Amino acid sequence: MAYHRRYSRPGTNRTPTCDKISEILGSADKLAGEYSFGGRADTLPPTPGLFVNGVGMILLPLVSEHAKKLIAKCRQSRDRPNMDMGKSWLQSDQVEMKNPSWQAGMEKLMKNIARGTGYMDIHFTACLTN
Template identity: 45%
Template sequence: MTFPDLRIRKWPFGVIGLADENAGEYSLGGQADTLPVDPGLFVDSLGTISLPLVEEQVKKLIAKSSTGSSRDKNPFWEKGLDKLTEIRASRLGYKGIPLQCKLYKVLVYGEGGHFRIHRDTEKEDGMIATLVVQPPSTHEGGDLVIYRYGEVEHRHDFGKDDGTAAHLPHFAVHYADAEHSLKKVSKGFRLAMVYSICLPAAMHHLRKDPTWTVPDALSVAISQMENESFALFLSHHYTKKSI
């Protein structure tokens, strides 16, 4: 078996470098142009929620937060969500794989609302990433910050900087184990719908893009080692279930 990229011969750094170049993007985001403006968010005993949120609605939502379930009732929302996931799958390193989105929770952040740097837990079997969709919201602050190796990798403002946050839905995706934080909301209300992005049940142990030559290259490189040992530190934090 031959490989066109000669960097794999420089063990181990060539293979590692090749793998890093072919890895999916750590985080991405922007305007969710496949989604309708309004998800048709419906909360039991409250009805359909209008957007952007106003204080009176937020008070009612808080009062029902422990008892009322929420769901989107706009039939075009789920179709748009599937399309959004399909388009971004290749950028995550899963081109051609029918990734699935499962709604985890709906969050409302008011003035002072934030969370400190942390990692998400694996909420679903086969979960690979977290998708945050922000429907039209009027607020200041509340940026989602993604960290890598202790440094800021991405900062998602969900359309605040270009003035579209109140009029269009925006999204951010990050790997499930990525460290992230939410900066304090200084004014207004931020609505967020959080989804788990998962592999289909039959593909929970699927590797990334099957067109990669990296696994084969790694196998060849290891077979050529002579009485050598090495340690390869992984950049992701895997759960026992995922491994």
């Protein structure tokens, strides 16, 4: 659905700004891509090979034993020291995805996101943060 009609309120003169907005809205279908998209979830491997320093390889789905070890490894957020959750952050430099297919899958996923959202000229990256 494209906006081809130029809108103005009765009794008012259109301004160049209004014309520009109409032009941009008119091109939205060509540029916007999809607002949501989906498909088969086979871009990423079923197991990332999640490894945490001081804990070891983490199985997914998460088992109680590993959950307890992760909780012990986490620290309280510096940004939100009064959170009820207490220790809730794990530094990204403590985490590694050891499955060699994971990075290739992430790169493919970023390309799919760029294509699906209409931002083919933008380089998407995914990175762990604390």
